[in-house]
Amino acid sequence: MANRVTWITGASTGIGAALARKMAGAGDTVAISARSQETLDSVCAENPDRLHPFALDVTDRAAVAAVIEAIETTLGPIDQAVLNAGAYTKTPVDGFSAETVERMMMVNVVGVANALEALMPRMVARRRGAIALMASVAGYRGLPYAAGYSGSKAAVIAMGQSLKAELDGKGVKIQVICPGFVRTPLTDQNEFDMPFLMEPEEAADRIVDGLKGDSFEIAFPKRFALQLKTMQKLPDALFFPMIKKTVGL
Numbered sequence: 001m002a003n004r005v006t007w008i009t010g011a012s013t014g015i016g017a018a019l020a021r022k023m024a025g026a027g028d029t030v031a032i033s034a035r036s037q038e039t040l041d042s043v044c045a046e047n048p049d050r051l052h053p054f055a056l057d058v059t060d061r062a063a064v065a066a067v068i069e070a071i072e073t074t075l076g077p078i079d080q081a082v083l084n085a086g087a088y089t090k091t092p093v094d095g096f097s098a099e100t101v102e103r104m105m106m107v108n109v110v111g112v113a114n115a116l117e118a119l120m121p122r123m124v125a126r127r128r129g130a131i132a133l134m135a136s137v138a139g140y141r142g143l144p145y146a147a148g149y150s151g152s153k154a155a156v157i158a159m160g161q162s163l164k165a166e167l168d169g170k171g172v173k174i175q176v177i178c179p180g181f182v183r184t185p186l187t188d189q190n191e192f193d194m195p196f197l198m199e200p201e202e203a204a205d206r207i208v209d210g211l212k213g214d215s216f217e218i219a220f221p222k223r224f225a226l227q228l229k230t231m232q233k234l235p236d237a238l239f240f241p242m243i244k245k246t247v248g249l
């Protein structure tokens, strides 16, 4: 499994950076992407033989295609991609902002699609490769104050499900990753107590384990994911009163 070429988007901070460090430490050649060249460079400086910066904005379709071409030219065919770049901003009813929703949809959903458009044909032609899409347990069911974020992550989960049915048998593995709360710059803005909060390094361990397996969904921490899965299956008449009580509405 070592010496794979892995590409991780959103790997300048948080979960993506922790995953990149871990995979590079295990012997992968890891291309990391995010918008901030400076932050990518400082992560790569920790392990310059294994970590390689490829700055991009995932919402720029041409730039995504160009970076995939550049990675494959300089490092070799991408064996594994983790499409992790993401954004989160609250979208409460009070002051609801379509612009904020649009920004999250662009990064979380269209950004993933931009990478898939350029990457899937290459992997399908080689009949080899693995792609993991970063979703969230927040995509299981629409959560209060998170219409934009939950909506974007539900879209990512559905996108992965659609693609899996088609990619099976083509030699390309597709998975979705559904973490609970992880302490990163993204969640630092949350003012509430985050249940089962884990550190990015622990999340990276869970993701690496999940990527080795064949389960379509990599969900953690197990107890929290199970609670939200159960909530997903509740009838509306039970779900809405329960979620309102949970968030104090």
Ligand SMILES: NC(=O)c1ccc[n+]([C@@H]2O[C@H](COP(=O)([O-])OP(=O)(O)OC[C@H]3O[C@@H](n4cnc5c(N)ncnc54)[C@H](OP(=O)(O)O)[C@@H]3O)[C@@H](O)[C@H]2O)c1
Pocket: 009, 010, 011, 012, 013, 014, 015, 016, 033, 034, 035, 036, 039, 056, 057, 058, 059, 084, 085, 086, 087, 088, 107, 111, 134, 135, 136, 137, 178, 179, 180, 181, 182, 183, 184, 185, 186, 187
């Ligand atoms: N933390 C959690 O509790 C949690 C839970 C479930 C799912 N997730 C998901 O996990 C992923 C990583 O989040 P995180 O918590 O690790 O947050 P983070 O530390 O804020 O990381 C976000 C990463 O995405 C990059 N990024 C943002 N917009 C981008 C764009 N337009 N183009 C390219 N890169 C972009 C950021 O770098 P630049 O700003 O330099 O571009 C950064 O590297 C996200 O998809 C998030 O939704 C997080």
